[in-house]
Amino acid sequence: MSKKVWAAVKTAAETTELRQFDYPDLKSDTGILRVEASGVGGSDPEVYRKPDHAPLIMGHENVGTLEAVGPVAARRWGVKAGDRVALHEYLPCWHCEWCMKGDFRLCMEVDFFNVKDRLNTLRFGMSTCEIAPHLWGGYAQYMYLPLNTVMHRIPDDMPATHATLAVPFGNGVQWACNDGGAGPGKTVLVFGPGQQGLGCVLAAKAAGSLTVILAGMTRDRSRLDLSLRMGADHAIDVQDQNLEAEVMRVTNGRGVDVVVDTTGDPDGSVAAQAIALAAKGAWLSLNGLHQQVPIGEIKKRYLTVRAPRGRSYAAVELALRYIASGRYPLDEVCSHTFGLAQTHEAILATAGRGIEGAIHVCVDPWR
Structure with missing residues (x-):
């Protein structure tokens, strides 16, 4: 009997249920992430309200440990099994003009503003789980990582909830400073x-x-x-x-x-x-x-x-240095953590509904 993975699946507007999926097969050019925490992004409540984008495993501010890495992927990413990483949600093509310029956030393969078929635009937390091997979002125990995954190594002692700030704080670096x-x-x-x-x-x-x-x-x-x-x-x-x-x-x-x-x-x-x-x-x-x-x-x-449009690799790398510095009250920023069965409540809390004082909310799939 194959190993199973629990995930919180959006099945309709503001509706989530727990489902099981098969643990993905490892290939030479893929990896498998054991999710430690997934932050609820500022855009998640909007996505959650929409009647489309279902069935969907949400979660795009993802941090975890590489449980397995194929040899081709290990060479491409410069990592090994056991390393801790923070992910971008982008799954870029790596051959277009924007990718070759190092600005993969604007790659048309991940640009849901300019691609008509948004449901087939592959991004972590935004791609239908009907596409095998299904585990495309962080509100799950494991994620499947294709070769075009973009990741950052993080220190062994960095709290996972703090590391999920890599995306929103990376946006801060990009929008306020770089742009x-x-x-x-x-x-x-x-x-x-x-x-x-x-x-x-x-x-x-x-x-x-x-x-x-x-x-x-x-x-x-x-x-x-x-x-x-x-x-x-x-x-x-x-x-x-x-x-x-x-x-x-x-x-x-x-x-x-x-x-x-x-x-x-x-x-x-x-x-x-x-x-x-x-x-x-x-x-x-x-x-x-x-x-x-x-x-x-x-x-x-x-x-x-x-107009603010995501963030670059350099912006997230700098944000992670700020996060690791110990200079900021990040325990106050990371205000709430919910288990996988409470994903619905976690997303609503980020929208200011149900929970008072929520700032940055995380889902811990093992809680």
Whole structure:
């Protein structure tokens, strides 16, 4: 009788059930990961609400131990069985223009914004488990790793829950610094105090930014307070304080050099505020898919606008160094851990439903 693997499967909108799958066969060019923890990403509640993308094993912030590695894969990845790794969710082609430039996050094989058949776009945590060998997400005891897996070695003593921050904090490095230009002497405004926003705060301050401002809502009070211990100089409750007045007070009327939106900006209000609060020559990282961007204002202020799109290998590598440094209160960031049978509750907690005070939530499939 073959070994079985338990996984939490999304079967419909906001519906999960535990299912068993066969333990995958090891090939020369594959590996098998024993999952230690999988973080619930900021996008997971949105994916969970959708009626499609099912059946699906979610979980894209994955950390574990390599239980088995084929010889071809071991040579390609530079690892061996027993090594601990953190994964990217991307499964890139490695032959297109973007992969060859080292920016696999923009490979069309993994780009669900630009690929029509999203269900067949292979990414960990986003690919239907009807595709053999099924174990494509981290809310499972084991994951199947094809040769195009992207991974980072992590220290033996790094807590697994801390290591799951590699993706959101890697986003922070990419969006605030690599794409946004946060660095020495800069003033940075971050919208949204979730795990991505806290990652932007940490990265911007670690890069030498003079002033880092985080904006959130009254319900985010505990996260705003935590941000002050992560590197923020000012944490503003926009429902209690006038954001524009506070930013202009802090910057002596100049405005900010970098703006990063991590909220998704559903109504376009963040984009409008970002432009209004930007100094001349600022860099803006704006989110959302349906915003009307006023080109005239961008021209007058000589602004550079980009959209946050995942993260590079270098961004995650730097984020892991920050995580390993011991300088940050990561036990406070990693607020809750659930077992595999509580995956539904874990995703809802990340959406602010059912559990108070959730910041970064993890699923431990062995709990």
